[in-house]
Amino acid sequence: MAPQTLYEKLWSSHVVHQEADGTALIYIDRHLVHEVTSPQAFEGLKLAGRKPWRISSIVATADHNTPTDHWDEGITDPVSRQQVETLDANIREVGSLAYFPFKNERQGIIHVIGPENGTTLPGMTVVCGDSHTSTHGAFACLAHGIGTSEVEHVLATQCLLQKKSKTMLVKVEGQLGRGVTAKDVVLAVIGRIGTAGGTGYAIEFGGSAIRSLSMEGRMTVCNMAIEAGARAGLVAVDETTIAYLRDKPFAPKGELWDKAAAYWRTLKSDEGAQFDKIVEIDAATIAPQVTWGTSPEMVTTVDGRVPDPAQFADPVKREGAERALKYMGLAPNTAITEIAVDQVFIGSCTNSRIEDLREAAAVAKGRRKAASVKRVLVVPGSGLVKHQAEAEGLDKVFLEAGFEWREPGCSMCLAMNADRLEPGERCASTSNRNFEGRQGAGGRTHLVSPAMAAAAAVTGHFADVRELA
Amino acid sequence: MKPFQTFDGLVAPIDRANVDTDAIIPKQFLKSIKRSGFGPNLFDEWRYLDVGQPGQDCTNRPKNPDFVLNQPRYQGAQILLARDNFGCGSSREHAPWALEDYGFRVIIAPSFADIFFNNSFKNGLLPIKLDAAELDVLFAQCEATEGYRLKVDLAAQTITRPDGKAIPFDVDPFRKECLLNGWDDIGLTLRHDDEIRAFEAKRRTEHPYYFA
Numbered sequence: 001m002a003p004q005t006l007y008e009k010l011w012s013s014h015v016v017h018q019e020a021d022g023t024a025l026i027y028i029d030r031h032l033v034h035e036v037t038s039p040q041a042f043e044g045l046k047l048a049g050r051k052p053w054r055i056s057s058i059v060a061t062a063d064h065n066t067p068t069d070h071w072d073e074g075i076t077d078p079v080s081r082q083q084v085e086t087l088d089a090n091i092r093e094v095g096s097l098a099y100f101p102f103k104n105e106r107q108g109i110i111h112v113i114g115p116e117n118g119t120t121l122p123g124m125t126v127v128c129g130d131s132h133t134s135t136h137g138a139f140a141c142l143a144h145g146i147g148t149s150e151v152e153h154v155l156a157t158q159c160l161l162q163k164k165s166k167t168m169l170v171k172v173e174g175q176l177g178r179g180v181t182a183k184d185v186v187l188a189v190i191g192r193i194g195t196a197g198g199t200g201y202a203i204e205f206g207g208s209a210i211r212s213l214s215m216e217g218r219m220t221v222c223n224m225a226i227e228a229g230a231r232a233g234l235v236a237v238d239e240t241t242i243a244y245l246r247d248k249p250f251a252p253k254g255e256l257w258d259k260a261a262a263y264w265r266t267l268k269s270d271e272g273a274q275f276d277k278i279v280e281i282d283a284a285t286i287a288p289q290v291t292w293g294t295s296p297e298m299v300t301t302v303d304g305r306v307p308d309p310a311q312f313a314d315p316v317k318r319e320g321a322e323r324a325l326k327y328m329g330l331a332p333n334t335a336i337t338e339i340a341v342d343q344v345f346i347g348s349c350t351n352s353r354i355e356d357l358r359e360a361a362a363v364a365k366g367r368r369k370a371a372s373v374k375r376v377l378v379v380p381g382s383g384l385v386k387h388q389a390e391a392e393g394l395d396k397v398f399l400e401a402g403f404e405w406r407e408p409g410c411s412m413c414l415a416m417n418a419d420r421l422e423p424g425e426r427c428a429s430t431s432n433r434n435f436e437g438r439q440g441a442g443g444r445t446h447l448v449s450p451a452m453a454a455a456a457a458v459t460g461h462f463a464d465v466r467e468l469a
Numbered sequence: 470m471k472p473f474q475t476f477d478g479l480v481a482p483i484d485r486a487n488v489d490t491d492a493i494i495p496k497q498f499l500k501s502i503k504r505s506g507f508g509p510n511l512f513d514e515w516r517y518l519d520v521g522q523p524g525q526d527c528t529n530r531p532k533n534p535d536f537v538l539n540q541p542r543y544q545g546a547q548i549l550l551a552r553d554n555f556g557c558g559s560s561r562e563h564a565p566w567a568l569e570d571y572g573f574r575v576i577i578a579p580s581f582a583d584i585f586f587n588n589s590f591k592n593g594l595l596p597i598k599l600d601a602a603e604l605d606v607l608f609a610q611c612e613a614t615e616g617y618r619l620k621v622d623l624a625a626q627t628i629t630r631p632d633g634k635a636i637p638f639d640v641d642p643f644r645k646e647c648l649l650n651g652w653d654d655i656g657l658t659l660r661h662d663d664e665i666r667a668f669e670a671k672r673r674t675e676h677p678y679y680f681a
Contacts, residue, residue, distance in 0.1 A: 016668045017661045023643040025661060027668055029679045037561065039502035048655070054669070056680065065500065079500040079523050086502050097681075124679060131560040131584060147562035147588035148504075149654070157658040159665055163641070195487055196554040196580055229557065231583045252678035260678040295487045316486050316552055323485065414559075416496045423520075433558060435491045441520045 003270035005167045006234050007202040010142035010267070014125050016159055025159045029124035030141075032110050033060040033096075033151070035087040036416070037129025041152035042090040053158035058096040059119045062087055063109045064416045066102050068379050068406035075102065080417065094155075098250070100383075108382025108408040111135040111349035115219065116384055118248025122237045122264040127154055132349045132432065134225040137233040138218035139241060140267040142202075144231040165232065166276040168201040169269075172209035174283035179466040181359060182217030183351060183430065183449035185209065185281075186224040187289035191299040193279060198230030201277065204269060205235050209283035215244040216355040223350045224432050227296040236268030290336050290462050291434045291447040293324035298434070300336060302452065302464045308332035327436055328444050329424065336462050339446070342425040344376040344457040345439070346403075346450055348413035351430035352381030356450040357389045360430075361397040363454035363468060369402035370460030376403040377419060379411040403457065415440045428456035470593050472651035475622045478547030478574065480611050481538060488551060489558035490585060494567040498523050507563055508570030512538065542615045550607055551578035555596075556585025565592045575621050577628070579604055590644050591654065595623060597638045623649060 004012075017025040038060075045052070052058070065080035067073075075081040084102055091099045098119060100107040106117065111132050114120040126136040126143035129151040136143035146160065154160055170189055189205075190197075203225050210218065218235045225233025235241075242261050245251045252260045269275075287301035298321070300307070309321035309332065325332065330339070346352070346360050357380060369376050378398045380386040386408055389395055395405045412419040413431035415438070421427055423442025430453050431438075434445040448456065455463040498510045500523050509527040514520075516538060518531040532539045538546070549568070555578040556564060565588045568576065574594060579601040581589075589596045599607075610630065611617040620629040623645060627635040647654065658665075673680045 017664050019643050021642040023641065025658060025665070027665070027672065036499050040504045040562075043502070044504075050655070053665075077500075083500050083502060121679065123676070129560060129562075131558065133560075145560035145584055147560055147565075147584060147591060149562060149588065149591035153655050153658065156655045157662075157665060158669065159658055159661075161643075161654060161658065195557055196582070199554070199580060199583055226558075226584075229554065229582060250681060252681065256678050260676075263676065295489075319484075320486050414491075414496050416499065433489075433491070435489045435558060437495055437514045438491050441495070441514055 003273040005269045005273040005275060006140060006204055006236055006267060007165065007167050010123065011164055014142065022163050024162055024164065026125060026162045028127050028154050028158055028160055029057060030059065030119060030126040031057045031154050032114055032126065032128035032133065033058055034064060034110050034128070034130060035062045035083045036064045037148050038090065038151055039083065039086045040148050041155060042094070044152045045155050050156045052094050052155045055095040056097045057158065059098045059114060060087065060091050060096050061100040061107055061110050061113055062102045064410045064414065066409040067417050068409050068411050068419055071103055071407055105383040108385065109349045109352060109410055111223065112353060112381030112385065115139065115215070116248065116382060118245055118251035121245065121251065121260070122241060122267050127160060131226045132223050134231065134233045135219050135223040135349055137222040137225065138215060138235050140234060140237045142232060145226065165202040166200050168198060168203045168277040168279065169275040170203055170205050170279045170281065171207040172205065172281045172283050173207040174209055176209055176283045176286060179288060179451060180286050181449040181451060182213050182220040184286055184289045186221045187291070187296065187299050187447060188281065188286045190224065190228045190296045191289070192281065193228055195227060195295050195297045196229045198225060198228035201230050202232040202234060203228065203230040205233060210235060211238060214355055215240060216353040219353065220350055224296070227432055237264045288449060288452050288465055290452065292328065292330060292336070293321065294327055294434055294436050295324070296432070296434060296447060298324055302336055302462060304336055306330050306332055306334040306336070337464065338461065340372060340426070340461045341428045341456050342374050343421060343427040344373060344453050345412040345427055345429040345431060346453050347377065347379030347381065347411050348431035349381065350432045351450050352379060352385065354385050354388050356430065357385070357394050360450040360454040361394040363451050363465060364401040364403060364458060365397050367401055367458040369457050372460040373457055376457040377406060377412060378403050379406045380408050382408045401458065412439050414438060428453045428462065470651045470653065473593055473595060473623050473648040475620070475624065476547070476574065477618055477620045479543070479545050480548045480550060480617045480619050481543040481546035482550040482608050482611050483537060484552065484608060486552040487554045487557055490556055490561050490564040491558055493556070493564040494561065497521070499561055499563055504566055505570060507567035508572070511567040511571040512536070545572065547572055548575045548577065548619050548621065549573050550604065550611060551576055553578065553580045555581050557582040560584045562588045565589045565594045569594050577604065577607065590648060593648065595621070595648060597628065599636065599638060603636055
């Protein structure tokens with residue numbers, strides 16, 4: 001048989017039926033559900049008199065609307081509360097493999113709890129009504145975000161209508177410099193290929209720099225594949241993957257584990273497999289990244305400057321940059337390190353796992369939040385992450401630095417709960433989108449790694465974490 | 470879903486790239502548990518000068534006079550001209566719901582984000598990819614001509630300009646059939662329920678660890 005890419009292996013092992021034009025029915029192994037994109041799907045199912053196809057494929061949690069403080073008061077916003085209660089009621093009626101409701105000790109961001117509970121396993125197809133489902137591709141899953149109509153389709157049929165993607169290999173070879181993290185890698189990739197560079201592709205991330213990343217780091221990279229336009233990101237299975245999953249609550253045990261692990265080890269692109277596109281990046285050239293605009297591709301290095309739109313040859317890009325700088329309140333050629341921040345957000349499905357918190361804490365330790373910074377929010381990705389961080393004393397490091405230590409949830413990544421920016425406020429954020437209004441109407445977001453966010457928190461402006469030793 | 474029929478519609482331009490779904494429908498409106506009623510909040514942060522809240526009556530909110538859809542000449546627009554990577558970002562289907570609820574039936578752009586593209590078809594909203602050069606002409610004509618209209622014929626796969634020029638476009642045959650007939654995807658898929666069951670049984674045997 002011809003050598004296959006990892007994507008082709010995953011695709012071909014899930015095709016149930018194929019139409020003449022290539023549209024295929026793909027079987028879905030895992031269906032992750034949260035409160036925002038599911039109510040209309042459950043309602044549609046009920047109105048049509050249909051039942052869910054396979055209840056044991058469903059893993060659900062409430063994350064987008066949930067508050068990150070004063071849990072004793074419950075969800076005070078009545079509209080948010082109704083959405084969360086609707087999820088409670090739907091899951092109660094329909095059933096699930098696992099449900100982690102608001103305040104449950106395992107509740108958290110859906111893309112954090114799936115892997116940490118072992119409900120995301122290599123070789124699966126994983127879907128969720130959430131674009132950051134690409135995160136799970138770090139486990140060599142074919143994982144992507146879907147719309148609510150598709151959520152209903154998967155509930156009803158256990159399948160998704162899909163066309164095969166093209167394949168792209170992003171190969172990052174070499175060793176990452178000190179202070180350079182998975183977040184910097186993926187921002188650099190997006191800076192290189194653009195936010196539409198991956199449209200129509202499934203991106204496999206490979207090369208020695210990717211293989212050297214922990215599972216947390218790989219999840220950060222795959223999480224932002226969607227920010228490069230790719231619905232799915234992928235990393236091949238290796239011993240790091242296997243070691244992470246061993247003993248996770250929902251991972252197979254005993255003989256079943258051995259059988260599974262043997263199969264999982266085949267989940268990599270074959271030698272000589274052909275990709276439609278290959279992008280190569282030298283890891284040593286990647287510096288800590290900071291976005292300056294309102295699209296993740298508007299990114300530069302911490303030692304760089306805000307670009308001058310006049311230098312853009314393409315008129316659409318030039319106008320985009322002009323509009324972005326106006327929105328961001330930035331002048332061309334400003335040094336990135338001269339940009340002061342009002343708030344700092346450490347969290348989100350991109351960067352709220354234990355390793356992220358350790359990186360931020362390493363910078364915060366023994367330092368204090370700059371007086372000019374109004375607030376630094378640290379929001380762990382899940383109850384388990386929170387528990388682990390507290391066991392390691394990270395919460396104390398943050399609190400001593402004047403940061404706030406919150407309950408888990410999506411929080412200020414998209415500001416559906418009370419955590420948000422005020423108009424004109426500038427934020428160093430470890431999240432994934434710097435779109436206009438994303439963290440609150442009129443808010444200005446700069447995307448950075450957890451270490452860089454902590455560096456901004458303690459200095460009051462963007463600072464090169466490599467110089468903060 | 471209503472069948473998509475040939476129509477002649479007023480055109481409005483959004484002349485910027487990377488219009489994301491957060492801009493199309495901001496997060497606070499995603500708290501709704503309904504599929505309808507998002508039209509008044511389409512492009513909320515660009516369209517109004519205040520910050521909108523879910524459930525609010527938008528009739529008397531202060532409108533941004535500079536925003537293109539607030540201009541009198543574009544009232545009643547059904548066709549949106551856009552630039553590269555339209556609909557990027559969040560997978561929220563509230564974006565096509567809002568566009569459809571506002572009255573749009575066709576979006577024409579050089580490229581779309583995958584999830585948005587897919588979501589549109591599920592809601593009777595036709596996204597058409599056109600060459601950037603071809604689109605430049607449409608933008609220019611639209612700008613120059615008040616009341617600029619285009620005729621969209623999905624069956625023939627053509628967009629016809631007022632000057633009579635017919636521009637062909639591509640669409641997946643399967644999606645075209647579904648849209649033309651207003652078919653429900655789930656109903657179509659369930660015609661293959663035996664195949665799904667057989668696939669599932671085989672997978673359960675070969676990979677039992679996925680069926681814990």
